[in-house]
Amino acid sequence: MTQDVFPQVLPLYLALSAALFSIGVIGVLIRRNAIVIFMSVELMLNSANLSFVAFARYFQQLDGQIIVFFVMTVAAAEVAVGLALIVAIFKSKKSINVDDISLMKG
């Protein structure tokens, strides 16, 4: 019976997840293209999923993977509605630059 080495590797997965999440945060903050901002949000959701699955492996509980399944469902719904919003905004504004969408600015 070999010793399970996964507990030593778990912090690497969490560090990778944190790095991907930070890249997603930078993307949301510095990009002006609404579609790329949406992609960054997807990247953040994915990094959280990676943490979920890593902990599911660590605790040998399947619940983490089920949560990932639900996160994917919510992400699919979010993308459908979000891209519909972008298309609607593009129809009226002819632009998807988030700086142009300042209708509520005082």
Place this chain on the structure above:
Amino acid sequence: MFGIVGAIALVTAIGMLTSRSAIHSALFLVLTMCSIAVFFLILGGPFIAVVQVSVYAGAIMVLFLFVIMLLGAEHTPGEQNLPWQPAVAIILASVLLGTTGYTLWRTAPSWSASGAAPTAMLGSVEAVGRLLFSIYLFPFEVTSVLLLVAMVGAIVMTRDTK
């Protein structure tokens, strides 16, 4: 193995962040999704890895590419209304990464103690299905309603109002 796939994931994520064209960003993101799917396979979740590839790298990214081409909005003008914003964003994100890394560094020794004993196939389709249709049956049904609402909402928002 972890190093190679992790490097691919990080490099493609940064590529998504820095590429000028939205199409290139989307294609880089497909690669990131696929490398995360490989991680899911390594971590004992074949079902979730297949769902990742088919739903994320397949359906969602095709939707993204479809909208990019529909709008013809590959390039946005590069000017920034707030010139100091990228620097502040990178500083704030570094603070976020630093705090998470510090927390990880402080708590990592406690995880290095041995976890639960590994089982042969953790996330097989059968095991996931059993759990999904017993304990998680109600959330599963709720997500179907959620998807229906999202579908109706997307159609309502994009139709032409006469």
